[in-house]
Amino acid sequence: xSHGARRVWSGQAVFLAWATVAACGFVAPFVVYPVxxxxxLVMALFASALxxxxxxxxxxxxxxxxxxxxxxxVTGWSAKAWGMPVLVSLAAGVAVATLLGLVFGVLALRRTxxxxxxxxxxxxxxxxxxxxxxxWTGGEDGLQGIPRGTFLGIDLGNSIAMYYFTYxxxxxxxxxxxxxxxSPFGQVLRAIKENEPRAISLGYDxxxxxxxxxxxxxxxxxxxxxxxxxxxxxxxxxxxAWQRSGEVVLxxxxxxxxxxxxxxxxxxxxxxxxxxxxSIGSWVTVITGxxxxxxxxxxxxxxxxxxxxxxxxxx
Amino acid sequence: xxxxxxxxxxxxxxxGSFYALLSLGLAIIFGLLDVVNFxxxxxxxxxxxxxxxxxxxxxxGYWWALFLSPLLxxxxxxxxxxxxxxxxxxxxxxxxLLLTFGLALVIEGxxxxxxxxxxxxxxxxxxxxxxxxxxxxxxxxxxxWVVVVSLVVSIGSWFVIEKTRVGAYLRAGTExxxxxxxxxxxxxxxxxxxxxxxxxxxxxxxxxxxxxxxxTPMMGSSVIMVVFAVVVIGGMGSILGSVxxxxxxxxIEGLTKFVWPEAASVVVFVLMAVVLLVRPAGLFGRQK
Numbered sequence: 364x365s366h367g368a369r370r371v372w373s374g375q376a377v378f379l380a381w382a383t384v385a386a387c388g389f390v391a392p393f394v395v396y397p398v399x400x401x402x403x404l405v406m407a408l409f410a411s412a413l414x415x416x417x418x419x420x421x422x423x424x425x426x427x428x429x430x431x432x433x434x435x436x437v438t439g440w441s442a443k444a445w446g447m448p449v450l451v452s453l454a455a456g457v458a459v460a461t462l463l464g465l466v467f468g469v470l471a472l473r474r475t476x477x478x479x480x481x482x483x484x485x486x487x488x489x490x491x492x493x494x495x496x497x498x499w500t501g502g503e504d505g506l507q508g509i510p511r512g513t514f515l516g517i518d519l520g521n522s523i524a525m526y527y528f529t530y531x532x533x534x535x536x537x538x539x540x541x542x543x544x545x546s547p548f549g550q551v552l553r554a555i556k557e558n559e560p561r562a563i564s565l566g567y568d569x570x571x572x573x574x575x576x577x578x579x580x581x582x583x584x585x586x587x588x589x590x591x592x593x594x595x596x597x598x599x600x601x602x603x604a605w606q607r608s609g610e611v612v613l614x615x616x617x618x619x620x621x622x623x624x625x626x627x628x629x630x631x632x633x634x635x636x637x638x639x640x641x642s643i644g645s646w647v648t649v650i651t652g653x654x655x656x657x658x659x660x661x662x663x664x665x666x667x668x669x670x671x672x673x674x675x676x677x678x
Numbered sequence: 679x680x681x682x683x684x685x686x687x688x689x690x691x692x693x694g695s696f697y698a699l700l701s702l703g704l705a706i707i708f709g710l711l712d713v714v715n716f717x718x719x720x721x722x723x724x725x726x727x728x729x730x731x732x733x734x735x736x737x738x739g740y741w742w743a744l745f746l747s748p749l750l751x752x753x754x755x756x757x758x759x760x761x762x763x764x765x766x767x768x769x770x771x772x773x774x775l776l777l778t779f780g781l782a783l784v785i786e787g788x789x790x791x792x793x794x795x796x797x798x799x800x801x802x803x804x805x806x807x808x809x810x811x812x813x814x815x816x817x818x819x820x821x822x823w824v825v826v827v828s829l830v831v832s833i834g835s836w837f838v839i840e841k842t843r844v845g846a847y848l849r850a851g852t853e854x855x856x857x858x859x860x861x862x863x864x865x866x867x868x869x870x871x872x873x874x875x876x877x878x879x880x881x882x883x884x885x886x887x888x889x890x891x892x893x894t895p896m897m898g899s900s901v902i903m904v905v906f907a908v909v910v911i912g913g914m915g916s917i918l919g920s921v922x923x924x925x926x927x928x929x930i931e932g933l934t935k936f937v938w939p940e941a942a943s944v945v946v947f948v949l950m951a952v953v954l955l956v957r958p959a960g961l962f963g964r965q966k
Contacts, residue, residue, distance in 0.1 A: 423772050470951050473958040474910070477714045477775055481906040482954065485947040488903055492944045605903070609779060616776065648787030655780025659773050660762060 376671070380623045384537065388530050397522035401594035403634045404533045405587045410614040410626030411540050412583035417612070418621030419544055420576045421556035423480045425608050426467065426487030427584050430460040432603025433490055434585030435592040439506040440499060442593065449512045449519065453532075453589045460585020461578055463490070468577035472570060484605060491603045505599030509592055519593070529590050536583055541623065543579060552576055613651060616658050619665025628667055684815040686936040687929060692821055692890060694928020695828035696883050700905045701912065701920040702832055703879035706839070708914050709852045710872045713763055713774035719902030720782040721877050723895060724751050725884025727789060730800050730893045740803035740889070747885045748878040755877030759870045782899070789895035797892025824886050831882070832921040839917055848872065907950040913963015923961060 391400040409431055416422045434456030441452040471482040494500050501507070511519035519525045543549050551572050555562045563569050592598045601607060610633065618629025633651075640647050662669050700718060707715045715721075728747040732738035738746065758781065766773045802820045809818040839845035850858045851868055859865040884898075891897060904927070912923030927946055935942040953961065 421770075423775070470954050473954045477708075477771055478910055480772070480775060481714070481910055482950065484903060485907045485910065485950050489944045489947045496940055605899075609783070612776070612779075645787050645791040648783050648790065650787075652780040652783025652785075652787060655776060655783065656762070659777040659780065660765065663769075663773065 376623065383624065384627065385534070388534070391530075392523050392526040397526040398594065399634075399638060401522075401526055401529045402591075402638075403631050404529050405591040405594060406611070406614065406634050407627035407630035408533050408536050408590070409584055409587035410611050410618070410630045411537060412580045412587060413611050414615050414620060414622075414626040415540055415543065415583070416576055416580040417615055418619075418625070419549060419556065420552045420573060422573065422577065423477075423612070424467075424471075424483045424577075424580070425480045425605070425612065426471075426483030426485075426490075427581075427611055428603050428605065428607035429467070429487035429490040430464060430581045430584035431588035431591070431607060431611075432494065432598070432600075433463055434460040434588035435598035435602050436494060436500055436506060438589035439509040439592040439598040442512060443506065443509050444499075446510075449514050449528075449593065452512075452593070453586070456589030456592070457582050457585045460588065461582035464578045464581020464585075465574075467581065468574045472573055472577065484608070487603070487605060487608060491600070491605070494600065494603050500598075503600065505597055505601075506592070507597050509596045509598065511593050511596065525594055529594055532586070532590060536586055537627075540583065544623075548572070548575070610651070613655055613658075615665075617654060617665055619668035619671075622665065622667040622671060625665050625667035629665065632666075680814050683936050686932040688815070688817070688821060688932070690929040690932020690935070691925065692824055692928070693931060694925035695825050696887055696901065696924075697905055697908050697928055698832055698921040698924030699828050699883040699886075700880055700901065701908045701924050702835055702917060703876040703883075704905065704909055705914040705917065705920045706835070706848075706879075707873055707876035710848060710855075711759075711763065711767075711774070711869055712771045713766075713778065713873075714771070715873075715876065716775055716778035716902070717758075717782040717785065718778075718877075718880050718905070719898030719900075720785040721751055721755070721880040721898070722884040722887070722901065723789065723898035724754075724785060725881025726800070726888040726891075726893045726897060727793075727884075727895075728881070729885045729888050730798055733800065734798075740885075743888075744882070744885050748881040751881035751884075752874040752878030755874040756870050758877075759873040763873065764866065764869070782902075786895055786899060793895055795894065795896070797894040797897075800888035800893055802889045820889055824890065827886065828883075829921075831879070832917075835879075836917045836921070904946050907946045909960075910950050911946075911953045911960060913960025916962045919960075919962025 388404070391403075409427070413424065413427050416424055437459045438452045438456035441447045441455045442449070447455070467483060467486050470486060471479050474482060495502065511525055513519060514528055517524050517528075519528055551562065551567055554565075555567070555569050555572060559569060588598075588602060591602065614629035614633045615626045616629070617632060618627065619625025636650065637647055640650065658665065664672060700722060704715055704718055707713060725747045728750055729740070729743035732743050732746065733740075762777055762781075763774060766777060802818075806820040806823050809816055810822070811817075839848055847858065847863055847868065851863075851865060855865050887897070905924075908924050908927050909920065911927065912919045914920065927949065930949065931942055931945055934945040941948075
């Protein structure tokens with residue numbers, strides 16, 4: 364395939380991706396439970412944020428739950444205890460996650476590869492233990508009964524209204540991620556992923572690019588967490604636990620690392636599976652683990668990646 | 679006061695012995711196979727559970743379990759290497775991490791399904807009951823046994839790797855597996871056996887841990903994260919380094935439990951952060 368053809372193809376793919384997401388998202392609350400649909404959206408955003416790091420920068424973070432969870436708690440507390448408007452609560456959550464991302468990034472980027480994964484996992488454990496011990500987080504019960512508030516005079520207590528609010532934020536964030544990937548900055552990230560020594564020799568300050576990618580990813584993961592707190596109306600320890608970090612890695616891997624739609628597809632599948640299988644309890648863990656094994660062994664490009672490869676070969 | 683402090687330090691020493699054994703296995707596997715064995719905690723749990731199941735269902739005692747359980751888990755390790763890990767060679771080493779993470783979830787999920795959340799106690803073997811009165815504190819025999827055995831196993835592993843022919847092959851394989859194969863050593867089999875040995879070491883630690891901690895399906899996942907931090911702190915470059923770091927981290931944890939109990943569960947990770955700032959390659963590591 365020539366360079367020009369690939370460009371057209373990738374342009375079509377992006378358009379197709381947008382059209383699919385937009386159409387599915389628009390009718391979703393009338394087909395499934397709005398709360399379920401919101402859960403899919405926030406997890407899709409979470410996975411897309413991780414994908415920015417894992418798929419386009421080649422950095423495996425095993426601690427992204429720290430950003431999701433801390434933002435969920437901050438947003439929840441801001442809305443519940445201080446009665447802040449929705450946007451302020453969201454901004455507070457994102458701000459905390461972004462700052463946390465800066466701290467994590469500065470520390471974890473001092474090592475590469477698998478050490479990077481282990482460090483992010485360890486730092487996320489610190490956040491987990493802090494959340495467990497803070498008096499205001501409600502310990503095992505978490506924060507319950509978080510009010511959704513109103514936006515432009517619309518009562519978000521209505522789940523359909525809240526859904527479209529979540530959907531709008533999701534689309535904006537999704538667009539931001541696409542813009543980032545396709546920007547010169549995103550190109551440099553991919554260059555670093557492909558061949559780091561060459562990127563260095565071309566004069567790029569590789570560490571700063573990676574750090575910026577990490578911070579953006581953390582902030583977006585935080586946005587997903589903040590939305591989650593409002594949509595679900597609770598924040599629990601499950602959102603900061605390492606299992607959540609593993610789950611989002613699975614979503615990204617299953618859907619396809621480094622693809623536009625992959626993380627969303629992965630999120631849809633994983634959330635659906637967990638929803639329908641929740642009655643069989645611990646089997647969910649077994650199935651999750653088995654899916655990991657199957658994807659790693661059989662289709663490392665993920666569902667969307669494999670489909671793209673198939674279409675690409677044919678054309 | 680002194681009693682409480684020495685009690686915590688002893689507990690730290692015991693925990694540290696387990697960290698040392700586990701990080702040793704991780705380091706050996708990583709050194710040769712370039713795989714971070716995320717299933718290490720699950721395999722440690724498996725070791726403890728097999729010992730407990732052997733005793734409960736078949737009446738097999740501690741001493742046999744100490745031999746049989748690592749053997750069984752080691753064989754499982756051989757199978758895992760042969761069926762899964764070998765096919766991932768040459769790929770980005772993240773895939774090995776993700777695969778073993780998946781395997782850990784499967785193993786832990788199965789045990790969680792079968793045995794639930796609650797822990798099962800495992801009796802201290804007859805021979806090691808009782809303890810010594812040291813004047814300032816009481817030292818249970820079993821705990822002394824754990825510390826001594828872990829040290830012996832660790833130093834034994836160090837001796838084998840640094841001073842014997844097998845160890846020389848292992849080190850050569852770590853440096854350059856292709857060249858080693860060209861010299862006529864069967865490297866794939868060596869990979870398999872190394873993974874089996876590292877995993878057996880985890881199961882051995884599990885059996886040792888059974889009489890001290892409760893045997894639960896989740897006992898591995900909490901310890902593995904601390905062990906990862908230990909590995910980051912020490913660096914995986916040296917065997918003795920991982921042993922010293924493991925025991926050191928255990929002692930610091932014990933000390934923290936005495937001074938500021940709430941911080942005990944995070945002190946390891948804070949230590950990790952400090953080491954990253956001061957000496958990014960780890961205390962005993964080489965920066966590549």
